[in-house]
Amino acid sequence: MNHATRAGSEANPVNGAEAQVIPLHGPGREKPAEVPEQAEERVDAPVVDFPAQPSGPVREPAADPLSESVRSALTFLRHRLTGDYAVDEFGFDAELTETLVLPPLRALxxxxxxxxxFGVENLPKAGGALLVSNHSGTLPLDALMTAVAVHDETGGRHxxxxxxxxVxxxxxxxxxxxxxxxxxxxNxxxxxxxxxxxxxxxxxxxxxxxxxxxxxxxKLQRFGRGGFVSAAMRAGVPIIPVSVVGAEETYPKIGELKVLARLFGLPYFPVTPFFPLLGPLGAVPLPTKWTIEFGEPIRTDDYGPDALDDPMLVFTLTDQVRESIQHSLYRRLSQRRSVFRG
Structure with missing residues (x-):
């Protein structure tokens, strides 16, 4: 057998010769210890980058406002039918106000x-307070809008x-x-x-x-004899001046019909650029831009019981409240760029 045939037979295990195993670690070196199977899997396993979890709290899905409205309406109807609702000594029905009165007023x-x-931090979260505001607009929408502002800014106070x-x-x-x-x-x-x-x-x-x-x-009109100041002093609660800008232009009063006012027993029957000329359409208020500012409280609990008998003190506090509202109105008007855009 020649050298080529012998080499082929040694390299081919099929012909009966064993194949030569060449150690990878080279001659004279010990074979390294086998890597445990578990460790080997950790090394060879591909590294997968998972997206980072949000660091903030997980938010629950927003509740359906329509469903909440339906549930509120059904609860209200059930209470009306069963008589399971409360009315205070003045006739105030809080559930009716929350369900029927405030939603349309809030849309307006x-x-x-x-x-x-502005100045919502001056509204107390608890305890009594007397809010004194300017009045304008031909119809008392300013009182209704102030009630919405107080309710929503204080977390539900009426x-x-x-x-x-x-009335x-x-x-x-x-x-x-x-x-x-x-x-x-x-009082x-x-x-x-x-x-x-x-x-x-x-x-x-x-x-x-x-x-x-x-x-x-x-331009503020006369504030009367200051009876509201006496009531606040007797109760020992603060007086909060409130100024409303924007209500004056909702129904610009350019005249009045005194005959109709006497006929219906009203203090006045207004004439505006659109009413009564346009009929019911003229009763729609103009979409003016409003601001309501709650001023710094004026304390009344610092005065002694004898202060109620001091007419000059009552007059001084009344004038202080009036001047605070008037200055606030002028300040807001000076900052207003447009009646309809604010």
Missing amino acids: YEKWFRVDT LRGLGADL FKLPLVGSFARKSGQTLAC ADAERLLTNGELVGVWPEGFKGVGKPFSARY
Whole structure:
């Protein structure tokens, strides 16, 4: 057998010769210890980068607002049918106000007048306070919008407004006003509400303010004898000045029909550029841009019991509140660029 045949036979195990194993570690070196199977899998396993988990809290899916509205409506209807709802001593029905009154007013507040609020930190989260505001706009929409602002900015507190006698003499309006938290503008009712820790709203200008002509806009009328100051002093609660800009232009009053006012028993029957000329369409308020500012509280608990008998002190505090509101109105008006855009 030649050399080629012998080499082929040694390299070919099929022909009966064993194949030569050449150690990879080379001659004179020991074979390294075998790597454990588990460790070998860790080395050879591919590294996979998983996406990082969010560091913040996991948010639950947002609740369906339509479903919440339906559940709220069904709960309200069940309570109405079973009589399982509460009314306080003044006739205030909180559930009815939350379900039927505030939602449409909130839509007007957010979408139509686009109200901006300032000084909400001056609204107490608990305890009584007397909110004193300017009054304007031919119809008292400013009182309603202020009630929405107080409710939404305090996490659910209701503004208990003090209304004129006429409000409670009107058919249906008086009963509805009672159920939505309004009560008669008298010191006795105001003191009881304030002592009970309620937020009470008062508009000292009355019909003189809300019914003043457009030419006198943002000029505060007389505040009366300061009865609201006496009520706050007796209850020992702060007085919060409130200034509303934007309500004056919703129904610009350019005149009034005194004959119709006497006929319907109203303090005035307004004439605006659109009403009564356009009929019911003229009763739609103009979409002016509003701002509501809650001023710094004026404390009344520092005065002794004898202070109530001091008419000059009561007059001074009344004038202080009035001047605070007037200055706030002028400041906001100077910053306003447009009636409709703010």
